[in-house]
Amino acid sequence: MSRKVFDRTIAFLRQLDQARSVGDVCRQLLQVTRPFGAEYVLAGTLPLPGSTRQQQLSHVLLAQWPPEWTQRYFAHGYIFRDPAIRRVTSSTMPFLWAELEPTYRDSPAAWRVMKEASDFRLKNGFTVPLVTLEGDIAGFSLAGERLEVSPSERAMLTLLATYALGRTILLRETLSRPQVSLSPREREALQWAAEGKSEWEIGEHMGISEHGVDKHMRSARLKLGTTSRTHAVAEAIRQGLIN
Amino acid sequence: MLHIVTPENQHLFRNEMEQAYRLRHRVFVDEMKWADLAKSDGREIDQFDNEHVVHMLYVNDGTVLGYQRMLPSTQPHLLSEVLPQLCEDERPVGPHIWEWTRYCVEPAHRERGRALSPVANALLSGIVEWGLDSGISTIIIEMNPLWLLRLVQLHFRTVPLGLPQKIGDQDVLAVTASFDRRTLVRLQEMRGNSQRMLADPASPARRLVG
Numbered sequence: 272m273s274r275k276v277f278d279r280t281i282a283f284l285r286q287l288d289q290a291r292s293v294g295d296v297c298r299q300l301l302q303v304t305r306p307f308g309a310e311y312v313l314a315g316t317l318p319l320p321g322s323t324r325q326q327q328l329s330h331v332l333l334a335q336w337p338p339e340w341t342q343r344y345f346a347h348g349y350i351f352r353d354p355a356i357r358r359v360t361s362s363t364m365p366f367l368w369a370e371l372e373p374t375y376r377d378s379p380a381a382w383r384v385m386k387e388a389s390d391f392r393l394k395n396g397f398t399v400p401l402v403t404l405e406g407d408i409a410g411f412s413l414a415g416e417r418l419e420v421s422p423s424e425r426a427m428l429t430l431l432a433t434y435a436l437g438r439t440i441l442l443r444e445t446l447s448r449p450q451v452s453l454s455p456r457e458r459e460a461l462q463w464a465a466e467g468k469s470e471w472e473i474g475e476h477m478g479i480s481e482h483g484v485d486k487h488m489r490s491a492r493l494k495l496g497t498t499s500r501t502h503a504v505a506e507a508i509r510q511g512l513i514n
Numbered sequence: 515m516l517h518i519v520t521p522e523n524q525h526l527f528r529n530e531m532e533q534a535y536r537l538r539h540r541v542f543v544d545e546m547k548w549a550d551l552a553k554s555d556g557r558e559i560d561q562f563d564n565e566h567v568v569h570m571l572y573v574n575d576g577t578v579l580g581y582q583r584m585l586p587s588t589q590p591h592l593l594s595e596v597l598p599q600l601c602e603d604e605r606p607v608g609p610h611i612w613e614w615t616r617y618c619v620e621p622a623h624r625e626r627g628r629a630l631s632p633v634a635n636a637l638l639s640g641i642v643e644w645g646l647d648s649g650i651s652t653i654i655i656e657m658n659p660l661w662l663l664r665l666v667q668l669h670f671r672t673v674p675l676g677l678p679q680k681i682g683d684q685d686v687l688a689v690t691a692s693f694d695r696r697t698l699v700r701l702q703e704m705r706g707n708s709q710r711m712l713a714d715p716a717s718p719a720r721r722l723v724g
Contacts, residue, residue, distance in 0.1 A: 277602050277677050284673070363660055364685075402660060404667040404704075406629030426677040429659060430687075437666030465695075505708065509699045 273423040279303070280427045284434055292446075293439050297335050300435045304428065307420050309413035311336050311393060314436055316407040317360065320351055332409070333439045340391035344384075354381040359400040359410040365429050367418065368396040392416050397425070399432040403440065411436055445510075451494050453512055460487040462513045465504045516640040516711045519569040530571050533578035535559055541618040548682075562591060562615070570640050572619075572633050580619045580633040582641070587611040587654060593675075593688060597656055600688035601675040606654060611690070613654040614641065630664070635701055638668070639711040642698045647712075652692045659687040669696045 283303050290296045300312060315331040322330075324345045334341070343349070350356055354375040355368060368385065375381035388394075396414030403409055411432040420428060453461070456477070463473040473484045488500060495510075497503040507513045519527045538558035542548045551558050566589045572580035585591040591613045593605055623633045630638075645651060655661075659678045666672060670691040678687040702708045 273677055274602060277674075280674065280677065401663050404630065404664045406625065423677055426679075429678065430662075430674055433659065433662045434666065437663050440667060441669075501708075505699050505702070508695050509703070511696060514694065 273426075276421075276423045276427045280430050283431055287434055287438050290438055290442070293333060293442055296435050296439050296442070297333060300333075300431060301335060303431065304413050307413075307424065307428075308395065308415040308417040309397065309428075310415040312411075312413050312435075313341075314409065314411040314432070314439070316403065316409045317356065318350065324348075332443070333411075333435065337391040337393065340388065340393065343387070349384045349387075352380045353384050354378070355396070355398050355412065356410060357381075359398060360408060363400050363402075365397065365399040365425065365432075367420075368398070368414070388414075397428055399429050401433060401436060409436060448510070451510060451512065453491055453494060453507070454487075457487045457491040457494070458507075458513060460484055461491050461504060461507050464488065464500055465508065465513055515573055515713045516636055517571045517573055517713050518644065519571060520567065521565050527571070529576070530573055530578050531569065532557070534569060534571055534581045537578055537581055537618055537620065538616055542616070545621075558616075561595075564589075568612075568644075570637065570644070572636050572640075578620075579623045580637050582617040582637050583615045584641070584644075584653075585613045585615060587613060591615075591654070592656060593654055597681070597686070597688065599676075600656060600679060600686060602677075603675070606652065606675070606690050608652075610650050611652045611654060612645075612650055615656075630704060632705060635705045636711045639698060639701045639705075642693050642701065643710060643712045645693060646695065646698065651694070652690050654688065654690055656686055656688045659685055662687065662689070665689075665691050668700050669693070 283299070286299050287296065290299060297312060301310065304312070312333060313331065313336040314333040318327045318330045327345050327348075327350055354371050358366060358371060358374070371385075375385065393414040394416050395418035396412050397418060397420065398413075399411040401409045401411055413428065413432070459477060460473055463476055468476065470481045470484045470488075474481045477484065488503070491507070492498065492500070492503045495503050495506045497506050504513075517527065517530070519531060524531060535557035539551075539553065539556050542558055543552045551560065553559065562583075562585050566586050568584040570582045570584065571578050586609075587605070587607045588609060592615055593601060593613060598605070617637065619631065619633045619637070623631060625631045625634065641653060645653075654675075662672060670693050672689045672691045675688040675690065678685045680686075
């Protein structure tokens with residue numbers, strides 16, 4: 272049983288590698304989770320208490336969630352009364368929303384959030400608490416009218432959530448940067464520089480003069496917005512432009 | 515400063531290795547309650563601390579603050595001998611694949627909040643520097659699944675070897691994590707400098723055969 276589930280996980284990860292936008296990630300994810308009943312996804316880092324609606328929304332990283340519910344939820348600051356969010360801050364174990372019921376049975380405010388969610392087709396959900404590299408707590412929720420998952424499927428969803436969030440964060444970083452495009456010669460010169468070659472050696476390799484090398488390096492530095500050769504190399508590596 | 519200690523140079527690091535074995539015991543036996551690792555003399559040493567082992571010690575002013583151990587995939591290691599159930603398919607094996615084990619940091623030098631502490635960054639950077647120096651590109655890790663997002667964000671290309679499973683009362687996931695210079699640049703970015711973390715000058719791996 273877990274063998275097949277594992278194979279599906281690997282297949283999803285291969286697909287995820289091809290995702291070029293956050294929308295792609297969303298689509299691919301829901302395609303895999305829909306058979307379990309999860310038609311909706313919402314993932315983001317947790318805002319601080321007292322954050323405005325705008326600030327709360329800025330924490331959302333991945334979303335395909337009923338829009339009227341989203342509006343209502345953030346306008347009323349429901350995030351601060353949501354028992355699922357409370358659980359995310361207190362435990363790192365993934366959980367089904369059904370498992371939360373005993374914890375909020377006596378809290379009318381929490382009860383109301385969950386009840387209203389179910390009015391918007393978010394009757395059952397699964398949330399994975401995560402922590403980003405920067406140390407921010409994030410919640411990744413999948414939900415729908417029904418949700419049926421075996422233990423190994425829960426493990427799979429936990430992995431899918433983690434990778435989907437990771438890919439989303441990386442994509443947002445790439446897409447928020449101005450796209451630098453180096454000419455083949457600029458890239459070649461920088462690649463040699465990355466290997467520690469001097470300007471003279473680079474010139475030998477590329478069949479041009481040191482002056483020619485300097486020209487390519489200067490324009491590469493300009494494009495990358497850096498002032499030194501070392502910095503240019505690091506930035507080019509960071510952006511995946513050279514190895 | 516990060517030092518690489520192997521059976522060849524261990525005699526130069528006797529004091530530091532003593533500290534390392536005791537740090538391992540404090541973290542894995544006392545703190546994490548892995549009772550089967552317990553040793554009556556308080557030094558956590560097991561069958562993999564043999565002629566193939568590579569220890570990495572983060573030392574500050576003579577005190578060992580962080581530690582990790584690398585084991586070659588081509589010799590018996592944790593995944594092959596102790597936790598094979600975490601791997602669904604054939605285990606990854608090759609001279610360019612090593613297993614990362616016993617990663618631990620002195621409690622006082624761990625994360626403030628939940629971001630990567632300087633010692634943690636140094637240890638991770640050390641693996642990547644060591645790997646880039648010696649042609650090792652991939653590490654096998656058995657870890658808490660919570661580490662996965664961090665690794666992905668650091669540009670480690672991670673592939674699960676199986677689904678996460680409960681071992682004792684902890685969830686454990688086995689992955690391979692491949693890295694390159696982009697990973698190192700990301701780690702350097704996080705700590706705000708591009709200093710080399712390894713103490714040894716870059717030298718070709720002489721012991722990494724088989």
